[in-house]
Amino acid sequence: MGKRLTIEALSPVNGGGEYPAKGVVGEHLPLSAVIWREGHDALAAHVTFTGPLGPDTERREVTVPLALTDPGEDRWEATVVPDRPGLWTFRVTAWSAPWETWRHGLRAKLDDGRPADRLTNELESGARLLERMAEGVRTPERAGILLRAARALRETALPLADRVAPALSPEVTELSRLHPVRDLETRGDAYPIWVDRPRALTGAWYEFFPRSTGGRDAAGRPVHGTFATAAADLPRIAGMGFDVVYLPPIHPIGEIHRKGANNALTAGPDDVGSPWAVGSADGGHDAVHPALGTLEDFDAFVDTARGLGLEVALDLALQCAPDHPWVHEHPEWFTHRPDGSIAYAENPPKRYQDIYPLDFDTDPAGLGAEVLRIVRFWADHGVRVFRVDNPHTKPAAFWHWLLWRVKSTHPDVLFLAEAFTRPAVLKGLARLGFTQSYTYFTWRTGRDELAAYARELADSADFLRPNLFVNTPDILHAGLHHAGPAMFAIRAALAATMSPTWGVYSGFELFENEPLRPGSEEYLDSEKYELRPRDHAAALASGRSLAPWITRLNEIRRARPALRQQRHLVVHPCDHDEVLAYTKTDPATGERTLCVITLDPAAPVDVTVALSPESTGRTTGAPFTAHDDITGEDVTLSAATRLRIDPRTAVARVISWGAR
Structure with a gap:
């Protein structure tokens, strides 16, 4: 006969337990399970949360009671907070709780007015349960409380109320919680959770090309930047509140079939080519472009960034220019066409004659070992974040092998998947181990689709962490062309x-918004193919810069922990089709932040937002005072909150309040 208690529908479980779910240090992770048995006897359960070995060589283990949060669905929940990175596991243990069953039944019979002579068996059963409970208590004083309650239940000379009072006392209730009587104890399977450092969940990224930081010469021509000129731009980026600076590939760029401006097939003598065409006679994926400087210069750039509170993310583009050293040293790593030539990359109608894709089937062990070496090489040079180019064009099994092999020696390394692809593939890559994922946010523009996507991302927090880029060198959404x-x-x-x-x-x-052609998502004069020096100081001085708004948003994010959460998001009904409203909650402090954002860049809007007591953390819908982090003023929130947003001054209201 099988187990009498069923433990099922556990969460978070990723891929049936084949891959770890995701968490970060300090995050309040919700754990849940459906637990049931036949009949109506009371159940109880706890979860054992076991962590990796710490610096003291001891394994962290905590046991947290599960609470029955949805009796109709037999759903039990608990919250755990990991305190160190690495691989954790959780295991649910459930049991039949005879003391709770007895206490509930006795109260019901007492309320029904049953006399003592009709409760003889119930009172004796309670006494025996108290004696069982006392056997598990080491402290004589506490055991004595339980044994005296058992004796009282057997004292037939006492009034019924006096016989049961000790057994139903708060002291015994507390002892029954600490030393429960367990019948039919059942242990569930253990499931893994990989816990990253907090940057895996929260951060603000800024992407820029170091080669575009050289300014212009006396004739107005762009000058190729270096790691030194790029480092000089880091204080500006840090000043806007960013946490991560992401660099496109910094390696030598191929000469053969180099692309010219605007992806022209023929490059001129001064064309710098695409950084994603990796490799030349100057080296491959473990070298830096000579025009940027030396490896020592890159190390100095990383040190400067670190001193400003910035991490450096490096592009991991697993592809080669035709003159990459691998083409000659390892021709088996490429796909050969019937005529013997190597196939270049194509995504019809796009053709990339300057890029050779890698073939992961001919020598998977050799190619995998080389990629692992490269990742560890850059990790040893201070890179702890990698943005992975087009991971959906490489085998999933390769990524699973690589990511977890890297984590085994560098558990603090993070990987962002640039997988603008089909949902199943995007989510599949997240499940198998990518730390973060690019998303479809760029193409979500209407209120309803944004609301649905916000909910989807919140519901996916166990395995997918979003990184919402507003634009990329490849993506200038049509909504920005003329707005x-x-x-x-x-x-x-x-x-x-x-x-x-x-x-x-x-x-x-x-506000760069000129497309290559009408309707195109490609930039005109794309920085992928040419130098694009920018005068940020002049733009800021003339008021033609969004930097102050970006800075304010990042300031608010740092001040409001609710905005650094993914799981706890509630979308609110409102009476305007061009307004999106949602609240995020920080489970540690109970602080909440309401974001009300217009989607109309032209006209002021007046909107009523419906706020339920549950979403505000209040017991009633009575008005209360909160703080608008955009205007700096206090506002009154209620069940039907009326707000005005004028895009000429600010496109959003961001309103925060603490737990009551």
Whole structure:
């Protein structure tokens, strides 16, 4: 005969337990399970949360009671807070709780007015349970409380109320919680949770090309930047409140089939080529472009960033230019066409003659070992974050092997998947171990689709962490082509508040919005193929910069822990089709932040937002005072809160309040 108690529908469980679920140090992780048995006897359960070995070589283990939060669905829940990175496991143990069953039944019979002579068996059963409970108590004083309660239940000379009072006392109730009597104890399976450092969940990313930081010469021509000129730009980036600076590939760029400006097939003598065409006679994925400097210069750049509170994210682009050293040293790592030539990359109608994809089937062990070496090489040079280019074009099994092999020696390394692909593939890569994922946020523009996507991302927190980039070198959404600065501010407000991690590609703060052609998502004069020096100081001085708004958003994110959470998001009904409203909650403090964002960059809106007591953390819908982090003023919130948003001054209201 099988187990009498059933433990099922556990969460968080990723891929049936094949892959670890996700958490970060200090995060309040909700754990849940459906637990049931036949009949109506009371049940109890706890979860054992076991962590990795710490510096003291001891394994962290905590046991947390599960609470029955949904009796109709037999759903039990608990919250755990990991305090160190690494691989944790959780295991649910459930049991039949005879003392709770007895106490509930006795109270019901007492309320029914049953006399003592009709409760003889119940009272004796209670006494025996108290004696069983006392056997598990080591402290004589506490055991004595239980044994005296058992004797009272057997004292037939006492009035019934006096016989049962000790057994139903708060002292015995507390002891029954600490030393429960367990019948039919059942242990569930153990499931893994990989706990990262907090940057895996929360951060603000800024992408820029070091080669575009050289300014212009006396004739106005762009000058190729270096790691030194890029380092000089870091205080500006840190000043806007960013946490991570992401660099496109910094390696030598191929000469063969180099692309010219605007992806022209023929490059001129001064064309710098695409950084994603990795490799030349100057080296491959473990080298730096000579025009940027030396490896020592890169180390100095990383040190400067670290001194400003910035991490450096490096692009991991597993592809090669035709003159990459691998093409000659390892021709078996590439796909050969019938005529013997190597196939270049294509995504019809796009063709990338300057890039050779890698073939992971001909020598998976050799190629995998080399990629692992490269990742560890850059990790040894201070890189702890990698943005992975097009991971959906490489085998999932390869990524699973690589990611967990890296984590085995560098558990603090994070990987962002640039997988703008089908949902199953995007989510599949997240499940198998990518730390973060690019998302479909760029293409979500209407209120209803944004609301649905916000809920989807919150519900996916166990395995997928979003990084909401407002733009990339490849993606200039049509919604930014003609809408003007207010739409840039709207997209920044949405990304910065909807997700705990968001990103900006340089030029966004300058409202760069000219497409290669009408309707295209490619930039005209794309920085992928040419130098794009920018005068951020002049733009800021003239008022043609979004930097102050971005800075304010990042300041608010740092001040409001609710905005650094992914799981706890509630979308609110409102009476305007061009307004999105949602609340995020910090489970540690109970603080909440209400974000009300217009989607109309032109016209002021008046909107009524419906706030339930549950979403505000109040017991009633009575009005209360909160703080608007945008205007700096206090506002009154109620069940039907009326707000005005004028995009000429600010496109959003961000309103916060603490737990009552």
